[in-house]
Amino acid sequence: MSSHKHTIVIVGYGGMGSYHTQLIEENGRLEVAGTFDLLEERRSASEAAGYTAYASYEEVLADPKVGTILIATPNDVHKEIALAAFRAGKHVICEKPVAMSSDEFIEMTQAAESAGRVLMVHQNRRWDEDFRVIKEMYDHGTIGSLFQLESRVHGANGIPGDWRHMKAQGGGMLLDWGVHLLDQLLFMIDSKVASVSSSLSFILGNEVDDGFEAVLQFENGVKAIVEVGTTNFITLPRWYVKGTEGTGVIEDWSLTGRIVTRNQESEKLEPTPIRAGVGLTKTMAPPSEGATITEALPPAAELASSFYTNFADVIEGTAEPIVKNPEVLRVLKLIEAIFAAAETNQTIKDFDLY
Ligand code: NAD
Structure with missing residues (x-):
């Protein structure tokens, strides 16, 4: 050093x-x-x-x-x-x-x-603790194999500032927040993106998107739903993930959240039917007592060093960058596919990120 x-x-x-x-x-x-x-x-x-x-x-x-x-x-x-x-x-x-x-x-x-x-x-949000908790769950199967991830950021303040409203300056939420959320997913999921569908929102009447939703299907079967909104007066959780053994939720940046898994010890108990609306349901009734276990979120996966320390190591020639340029290029190409999917209202399959 x-x-x-x-x-x-x-x-x-x-x-x-x-x-x-x-x-x-x-x-x-x-x-x-x-x-x-x-x-x-x-x-x-x-x-x-x-x-x-x-x-x-x-x-x-x-x-x-x-x-x-x-x-x-x-x-x-x-x-x-x-x-x-x-x-x-x-x-x-x-x-x-x-x-x-x-x-x-x-x-x-x-x-x-x-x-x-x-x-x-x-791409500093690779170091976000909420993301690293999800990465820990993905890498170590805390709730079984994660097969669906929903990654959202919701605000109610519209698009901030001046240039973020202009297309020519690279404004809009897909480029602004989308680039972070997509970078996190591609950094974590060790499989190629097989298809993309999306829609952009223009609720505020700007020439750029004030939010978007994209659905990514990966070759390994994982599905990711990515959503950014700037007109959400009630927010949905930052993360909602489903695994083969349970479900996880991270509500906010303070990491309020939990995981709920199947209790392997308990004999399989039938849930008690509940009245739901004007109907009766067993399918949507809460699990019977003892059938599930609720636990705290696992600790976050560690990254080798901070962005700045890693940069110093890279220019001194002693480390590889954590944010690699081919990865950044892949995310930009994915964003282009998301724009194209929204414009054509088609699921895009034949794109080359790799
Ligand atoms: P900002 O509008 O607050 O600041 C941009 C500044 O750049 C302004 O002061 C402007 O006068 C100046 N500027 C414009 N053209 C210039 C030029 N040619 N030479 C020198 N100065 C020039 O914008 P911001 O929110 O700070 O965003 C700046 C960049 O940082 C964007 O690329 C944005 O996406 C990124 N950003 C990243 C994160 C993150 O967490 N990684 C968060 C916010 C913004």
Whole structure:
């Protein structure tokens, strides 16, 4: 491990750019050398927070003490900022979605390769604890084999900010939140996506989607339902998963949740019929007492290191990236298939992510 800290300049000192300064400060291996933003007010905010505000991007690129550019601008300018960084011999950390299309991302990875520099995409939600609990259940069969996963994020605040409303800037919820939820699923599920169907919602009247639902069928039989909504005044659970031996739920970011499994010890008891609505049902009656066991969620699966520590190891040549570019490319291609499925109202089967 190198004894000196790796210097980073954050390009785009908005919401996420300023959050990165906090996260980098918490990590001992990296150091913020300054920021650059097109807006004067954001440059002043950077100075006020104690970070040098460069006057231009050219000035950042010409500074030999800057090793890495962290791109936290709107999505439509990620590519041009990254290409200029590689020409200047800098490494790049880029926010998600890394690019407007899979073709753009291929151009970025080729430029990184020709320059012999690292390009790592900030798919930070692989480290989310809720996701890692589900990954633990998937990897270790806590409730048997998981065969259906429902991954949702629901808000009631509409699409935030300005550029997220514009198609030309890479707005919309599929690119914004979809890229996280799909990245998690493809990182976890060790099987190819066989088919995709989807629908986008435009309830708020924007030119970009304010939410979507996608159904992914994997070759190993696993089905995933991914849903993002920004007009949900009552939220559904963050995760609802079904396994061959039970069911799991994670309600929220605080990890309120539980797993319920079949009690193997108990003899098979018939449930008692209940009145349901105006009818009578045994099928939908709760299981008999003792027929199931309710337990706490398992501990989260561990990832080797944090995003930033992993980045430092990668540029020092001592580790493989946890977020690998071929994986990022696969997610972008999947997003393109989801857009196509929604547009044509067809289940898409003949797409090539691999
Ligand atoms: P934002 O609008 O708050 O900030 C963007 C900033 O970039 C603005 O200050 C703007 O002036 C500046 N900017 C625009 N073009 C520029 C350019 N060419 N050069 C320099 N500065 C420029 O947006 P945000 O919410 O911070 O999102 C920024 C990026 O971060 C997006 O790609 C978004 O998807 C991503 N993001 C990631 C996460 C995550 O958890 N990984 C969370 C939020 C946002």
